[in-house]
Amino acid sequence: MRGWDRGVKLLKYICFVLFLVRLSFAIETGSVATEMIIDDFDYETNLEIQKVWRGVQSEPPNVVKIIRHGYGLKSNAHFAQGIQRVSYDRDIELDLSMYGSFTLDIFLLEPWAFHAFTLYFKSGGGWFGCYSPMAKLGWQRLTFNKLEFQPEGNPDGWHNITGIRLSAWAAQKEDCQLVLDRLLARRSQIVIILPTIESGCQLNEVETAKKFAKTLSRMFATIGLLSDSVIDYSLSANLLMKHKYKFVVLPMNPRVSPELSIALKEFIVSGGKIFSIYKLDKDVAQLIGVKPTGWIQEKNDGQFAEIRFLGQRGFPKSVKQASWNITVAEPIGNQSHVVGIWCDSEGNPSNYPAMIVGKYGAFFSHVILNDDFAQKQQMLAAVVGYFFPSMHQMIAQHLIGNVMRVGHFTNRDKLERFIKKAGKIEAMKFLSRAKNIHENAVRNYGNGNITTAIEMAGKARSLLSQAYLFSQENLEVEGRAIWNHSGTGAYPGDWDRSAYELATAGFNMIFPNMLWAGLAHYASDILPRSWTFDHYGDQISQCVLAARKYGLEVHIWKVTWNLSNAPKSFLEKLRQENRLQKSKTNAEILWLCPSHQDNQKLEIDSLIEITNKYDIDGIHLDYIRYPSSDGCYCDNCRQAFIQSTNQKVKNWPTDVLKSGTTRKEFIAWRADQITKLVKAVSEKAKLIQPNLKVSAAVFNDYPYCVQSVGQDWVKWANLGYVDFLCPMNYTADNDHFSQMVQNHKNILPRNYPVYPGIGASASIFSLPIDQVAAQIHLTRQLGSAGFTIFDYSKDTSAILIPAISKSIGAQKPKIPR
Secondary structure (H helix, E strand, C coil): CHHHHHHHHHHHHHHHHHHHHCCCCCCCCCCEEEEEEEECCCCCCHHHHHHHCEEECCCCCEEEECCCCCEEEEEEEEHHHCCCEEEEEEEEEECCCCCCEEEEEEEECCHHHEEEEEEEEEECEEEEEEEECCCCCEEEEEEEEHHHCEEEEECCCCCCEEEEEEEEEECCCCEEEEEEEEEEEEEECEEEEECCCCCCCCHHHHHHHHHHHHHHHHHHHHCCCCCEEEECCHHHHHHHHHCCCCEEEECCCCCCCHHHHHHHHHHHHCCCEEEEECCCCHHHHHHHCEEEEEEEECCCCCCEEEEEECCCCCCCCEEEEEECEEEEEEECCCCEEEEEEEECCCCCEEEEEEEEEECCEEEECCCCCCCCHHHHHHHHHHHHHHHCHHHHHHHHHHHHHCCCCCCCCCCHHHHHHHHHHHCCHHHHHHHHHHHHHHHHHHHHHHCCCHHHHHHHHHHHHHHHHHHHHHCCCCCCECEEEEEECCCCCCCCCCHHHHHHHHHHCCCCEEEEEEECCCCECCCCCCCCECHHHHHHCCHHHHHHHHHHHHCCEEEEEEECCECCCCCHHHHHHHHHCCCEEECCCCCEEEEECCCCHHHHHHHHHHHHHHHHHCCCCEEEEECCCCCCCCCCCCHHHHHHHHHHHCCCCCCCCHHHCCCCCCHHHHHHHHHHHHHHHHHHHHHHHHHHCCCCEEEEEECCCCCHHHHHHCCCHHHHHHCCCCCEEEEECCCCCHHHHHHHHHHHHHHCCCCCCECCEECCECCCCECCHHHHHHHHHHHHHCCCCEEEEECCCHHHHHCHHHHHHHCCCCCCCECCC
């Protein structure tokens, strides 16, 4: 065995050297205007690198020669010893306020051993941190968008960076190595300017704008354009001109600061353009030639369901978008013109402009949502291309070059082999047409017909996507589940239609969200009844009746602890009884405190009520955790913790926070409060319905979720409290998705049923149909019992469900037992 071990180590060493030689040279640059090398790790000796970089609870870094250029930082990660991460710090003085993203090249030989990588920048009394998956064998480039960074502590600002921390997190208890190279800061030609309270905006407007700015940034990236983000304050306004931005995006800025208003006027004079979205500042409106005339909320469901473009070259014919309100605006004279109007769900046009463009900018009358992803890509490409032909050319290059990146393939030959091996006649037809159209796209690009080239690239990719879908297998045994967040199906008041649609598409399980901690969509005698119940009736009874008709299992989705939609009177009663969570600074959190026995009883009773009243197949627990590491530190938690553990706590909550004297004991006790509910629900519900299944939607980052939110789902599985799990593996990165599925398989009991969650329409991004199919394909390859898709709604029923119906769901399988 010793000789075999030495052979394995020698093989790993040879692979390590070979991979260092074979660096990935095809790393995207996008629309980068400026790059700054923060650290190229070009230190020739261990002594040199250790003078700059120091290990944090890790051994000192070493240098390693990289064939393509210079040296890199080599880290030995001793994860087998039980450490959770390896980290390296350095001191530095930087102003990163006008850089939008950062990249780091990293080499892994054992990617399965790593959970993720975090890049931190120290500023003042805190840090900015951003997480990135790292799931590929060999070299990869990690990208960290500034919009994704989260503050920890009290950072001063991006203008005052005083340190860097590089952290690689463990997924497996296995010793491994990594090499780091070239940490860069990047600035592009597109800048997203975020509103601030100081510029006159409300806190909810600031938070909403940041959310949709993330969506925009990711959409720009999918068409090959990088984007920066800065906040609206005098420094960024003064530097707007200096850094030669071409395109300013205002994601939802009802007001801009006086300094920025002046800067935008100068910006337009110098040739820059503005894209203002939804809420219009009056000065910005004047600059781009648009006059806001009001605001309107939809009067009926589906009033603003689609944007139809009026023959403007480059724009798609239409784009689906389920908007609920719009800003009403009109062109000012001949300064601008309408290129798109709103239509309802039946296709009837309105008189409300959706998109207005002019000489100096464009306006879109609602936030840009992540539905109808492919058409949104073309819409964004058209807006940018309308003003900047050079960027339009970049977009065309990117889209033509990525036509063959379909499903889980990045290589044309492998994609073709997959489709041909499946041997489906319809798929072969799609493949043949796609290849011809792709060749035409390349020819048109070469002839300078950029708009036509982009349109053809889109058509070719759409056909390849269909070929990929039609080439998927149909399994005889598989759990095909879908979450329904509304609790009404896709068609409120018509569960029969929803159940028929899902069954026809090959689904065999539905998880409808029927109750929260303080609200019920059914005839509850324990929780307040919702508006949905009042208007559409008992949703559980209607759902179960329809599901039985079409052979679907019903697993009632329960949002635990969270009171965000509870009636005010119900909340006030809980508040008076001191049953709400408190943060470490004693701020109220609108969640039930799990350590309060009355809250445990409320959660149990509401679920037992359902088990007694309805013939259901399962209970599905969600939010079965704390909201974050900031909860709960209420007085009841203090007393219960001390009584339960016999720990002495002199300073609450300091002693149980990070580096506190009783931190370890508190983390375990805190997780036990959540486990207590899971155990009680499982045992009591099965006394009533012995065949009932209990499941849970869980965070994907085990074991870190035990510390952060008290969610020990591996323990629940080991003790038999849950019958299957649905880790929320929401990612657009297929390698990361596979890594998570495999890691979960490794840490759970053998053959334990897992239905990985696929974020088809997650909050920040949505997945193209072929990528949903790809992640289903990967769950099958890795031996999962099935999959769970988020979310069943009117949007997904229009695009995703029909696509699955014709391919993966062409035949309905049996549910694993």
